[in-house]
Structures are given as structure tokens and as C-alpha cells.
Amino acid sequence: MAKNTLRCIEGTKDYFGDEGKRFTKALAAASDTFWKYGYEQITTPVFEKTELFARGIGEATDIVEKEMYTFKPSSDFLTLRPEGTAGVVRAYLQHNMHKQGSISKLWYAGPMFRRERPQKGRQRQFNQVGVEALGSDDPLLDAEVVSMGLSYYQSLGITGIKTRLNSIGCKECRPEYIVKLKQAVEPILSTLCTSCQSRYEKNVLRIVDCKKCADKTKDLPASYDHLCTECDEHFSTVKMTLEALGVDFLLDQSLVRGLDYYTKTVFEYTSSALGAQDAIGGGGRYDGLVEELGGPKVPAVGFAIGVERVMIAMEALSCCNCSAPLMIYGIGLGETGHRCMAGLLARVRSAGFSADMDYEGKSMKAQMRAANRRNALLTLILGESELEKGIVVVKDMRSEEGEQVEIPLDKFIETLKGMIPTLK
């Protein structure tokens, strides 16, 4: 197992077999679900100028401080994207989408890179699917985005997702809240863990979601109790709309999120099927980001979902009836039969069926075994006697008996169509 010296990089992974099927399915479900909500796909480059992430995500965040893959091939520092939002917003501005007059609903999928210690559900290269709705501050949109994430999980058969919700206010009310929070933290500061002590100056909000200090910080003032009128009204409408949409959510004042750009609504989806890293998706509103990156004031909401975590949940809940079986397996006997089978399969495929065959000149028995292993619905058998008669034997592999019929070569496609009702 280890004699091979060439392996993939620590924290990266190859997806194939059942895992590969899960991966494909998770992506397909994203495209399907987001399309239903009117989102268009956008694909942006995997690397960008470092500055984009530093400004967008926030200099003081863990991601920017210690997790980015940054390199300098020429005069600019470049970084493999650690998340998707910054790149989408950059593209939004670069192509003047904000001047098109209506809101932009965009979704993306692709690999992200963070230099963290790998563990269950956490890799250095991982995939996210995400959405960004730019151009509206309507709380209905917040609620729609939250419920769209849930319908994504649902479409994959992932159950037991919990939605945690909070509002962390805006530029106006957050500073006031932070002052109040600092006042409340000060008396107990010395009892908190060392990282919380340093957070006190850098980013007090994060003290609220420290798991170690949770019991001591439980009674700190909640951000949603200190919103300005605008944020408060916004948050109420979000909650009301979610209720109207039948979305179960948990108000959680400790939900703060580690990226600086969030304002107002923040939310996170968790699954107990996952392990220690139980967040399977998360997002929120970011009304200040577009401006921060040099654009006009454009309010926006979005979320990102961790594809690998989705895959873990799919496996744990065994909701991966993923493999579409092979429809036809061609069995060619003898050199001529083998060669002619290749021609037959070309016709079979252009008629819309999936088909495969043996390429090693194996015995009929071995080819039958292969067909069975592949779960083929039908086999075509072509040997010398068939060629003489101008027919092909079609055998039904679905039944125990395996009935077979001889069909003239010029009309066997019709027979196949009759025997395999259209899938999909």
C-alpha cells in the first residue's frame, strides 16, 4: 500500500467509486435546486489577488491570518481561494452586473483551499456549492436563501438538519453592541481561556461563540437584543417569513461566524451525522462587502455548503442510491464476433443506451460474469452462428431465467427500446 511514493497531498482526496458517485450527485442536486430558485451559475478562477481575500474576508480572521495558500509568481501576491464569495463579488463588480438594474442571483461550485489540520469533514482542498443574491436588502430574500439551503439537503435525502439563526446587526448598531459586550465581558475576562483574552481586543464577538467558555458567556448580552430599529425590523420579518415558509430554526446568540463581512442575518446548518465539524453549511447577509471591495452600496445574502460534509451525511444516512446501472453489455465471441460487437454497440449508444463490452478476449462465461457484475439490464450475444444467420441474441439479465430472443440485426434496436422503458 505504501510502496507507491506518489500520493496526493496531505488534506486532499481522490473521489471515485461510491464516493465519486456521491460527489457527482451532490453537485447535480445543487444545480437542480438553485435553478428552481432562479439562480444562474457563475464559475470564477480558483486563484485571485491576495488583496481580494484580505480585504473581503477581513485581515483579522483566522482564514486570512494563517490558513491561506499564498504565492508570488511575479509582482503580485496570489492566493488559492479559501471561500467563494469574494471572487463572485469581484466578478460582479468587474462585469458591472450592478448596472443591469435587477438583482443578481448567482450560484457556484468548486474547490476551496485552506491550510488547516485535516480531520473528519475538513480538508485542505475541499469543495463548496454556494449562492449569492446581490442587489436587494429584502428580508424575504434572506428567508428564501435559508429555506433554499434546506431544500437542497432535502433533495439529497439528508434529514435531521438543524438551522441556527442570529442577527449581528449592521455598521450602525454593531459598534454599540460591541461596547456593551465589552463592558459585560470585562468583569469575567480573567476567567476566560487565553484565546478569548486575546479576542477581547481583536474581535470580541468571537468570545460569544467560544465553546470552552460557553458556560461563562451564556448570559452575555445577545446581539439580537441590541439591534437598531432597521435591523430589528429586518430580523423580525426574516423570522416571520421563515415561520410562514415552515422552516424550523433555532435562535442562537452565540452564532457569530468567523468572516468579517457578515451583517444582520447569519445562519448555519448543522447535522449530527458529521462528527466534530458539524456545520454542513452556513451563510448570511453581507451588505457592506461590495462597497468594501470598491463598488457601490449593494446589499447581498448568500450561503456556502460544504460538499464533503454533505457526502459524509449522505453516507451516514445511506441516501445514495446513486448508480444508474449499465443498460447493455455486449458479448462478442471469437475475433469476428468481438469486432462486430463494437459496431453494434456504436448503434446502441447512438440510440441513447449506455453500453459496454469486454476488451480482453475473455471466454463467454467470463463476459457473462462481467455483465452480471455491472448490473447490466440486457446482454447482446454475437458469435459465428449469429453472424451467419444475421441475428443477435438479446438476453434479459433482470430475471432469474434470463430469457433470450434472436433478433435480426437490422431491427434489434427497436427490440431494445421495447425492453428498456426510458429511464430518467
Add this chain to the structure above:
RNA sequence: GCGGGAGUAGCUCAGUUGGUUAGAGCGUCAGAUUGUGGCUCUGAAGGUCGCCGAUUCAAAUUCGGUUUCUCGCCCCA
């Protein structure tokens, strides 16, 4: 960056207090059935026991180092 656990056949794993030829199940291949799968039976292939060093007459087994994987802390998806 810091901790815990683990590396034996393609996969999942046994391997007794160090002892001679390292095993099982599954999978693969072949035969039993001159051109017919699934079930059964028979047989075969497949291992420098992660790597390096030390102890020993003798190491998969003990010790040290190293590396990879894995699970957690932190943080996030």
C-alpha cells in the same frame, strides 16, 4: 500550530510470552458447465508486515527515529 490513535494481500482485519513456510473473509482470475451470469464446490494469483536504525542466535511482534493516514483542539463548509 498542539494533542490522542493507527499503518500486515486490491478491501476489511487476525497474528498468542519475539521462534523457522505471515493467515482469514470479501474481491479478482480459472475450472467444475466445447457458446450463457447470479447459488455452490475446487484451485490459483496476490505481501521487502509504512520507511530507517537499534537490541537479539532470531523481530510483523521489543525500543528509538521518521513518514503517512486518522480522530480531536482551534476555526470553519
